[in-house]
Amino acid sequence: xxxxxxxxxxxxxxxxxxxxxxxxxxxxxxxxxxxxxxxxxxxxxxxxxxxxxxxxxxxxxxxxxxxxxxxxxxxxxxxxxxxxxxxxxxxxxxxxxxxxxxxxxxxxxxxxxxxxxxxxxxxxxxxxxxxxxxxxxxxxxxxxxxxxxxxx
Numbered sequence: 001x002x003x004x005x006x007x008x009x010x011x012x013x014x015x016x017x018x019x020x021x022x023x024x025x026x027x028x029x030x031x032x033x034x035x036x037x038x039x040x041x042x043x044x045x046x047x048x049x050x051x052x053x054x055x056x057x058x059x060x061x062x063x064x065x066x067x068x069x070x071x072x073x074x075x076x077x078x079x080x081x082x083x084x085x086x087x088x089x090x091x092x093x094x095x096x097x098x099x100x101x102x103x104x105x106x107x108x109x110x111x112x113x114x115x116x117x118x119x120x121x122x123x124x125x126x127x128x129x130x131x132x133x134x135x136x137x138x139x140x141x142x143x144x145x146x147x148x149x150x151x152x
Contacts, residue, residue: 017144024125032121036114040084044069046114048077049086049103053111057100059092068145086110 013019032043041049051066052058058066064074078101081087086107092098103111126134 021144028121028125031125032118035117035121039110039114041086041110041114044073045077045081045086046118048074049081049107049111050115050118052087052101053103053108056102059098059100063101081107 029043032046036043036046048063048067048069051063054066060071060074060078063078064071067074069077078087078089082089085104088102088104089099090102092100126137129137
């Protein structure tokens, strides 16, 4: 979109990428929430649980970065996951103030059960997109995210 076209649509929510990103996010998140309700995990918690399972023993900072969440949000999610028995925190070897995060057996099992549900949810939400369109969508979303990172 050229700057001129962006300028013309600046105050038109129907032409706002931010507006549509928000709507799409909320709808997909709500759909996933309904589909995983029996697991006592929210979509926000799910993304953190998934990232922990990619590499057990990560520190909170790395989990936050990989999940795209800030430190206070990550702390809150980790506390909730720990209270539900999905993860355990172990003191760091060199720094007792730092914790390493590990999935429990319950967390591992839940991650394995939810992964195909998320896959199906994203498949359903992106129905009608070709493989090339889906790949382009991911590239554009990453570019938007990178642009915002550069402004923060």
